[in-house]
Amino acid sequence: MKRYFVDARRSVPFDSLDEAKAFARQNFPAIILERVDQPSGSFVWREILRFDWRWDSERNAPVIDFG
Numbered sequence: 015m016k017r018y019f020v021d022a023r024r025s026v027p028f029d030s031l032d033e034a035k036a037f038a039r040q041n042f043p044a045i046i047l048e049r050v051d052q053p054s055g056s057f058v059w060r061e062i063l064r065f066d067w068r069w070d071s072e073r074n075a076p077v078i079d080f081g
Contacts, residue, residue: 019047019059035080038065042078 016027018034022041028034031046038044043066047059063080070077 015049015057017049019049021045021047035063035065038063038080042066 016029018028018031020026020028020034020037020041022038022044024041026037028037031048034046038046043064045061046063046065048062049057050060051057065078065080067076067078068081069075
């Protein structure tokens, strides 16, 4: 089973975080989830990054990036 999952316009699993980030950059807005294995043998998906609009206080402007 893949370790990362990008939930965007379409949802796609990936083996590496770099692959997931590359896909997310092309499919704005996107959420990257990571599979977390549980001691019971099951797993849960945990949100680790969002590729979306955010406010950059240093620039005093909106930007699109990972947050």
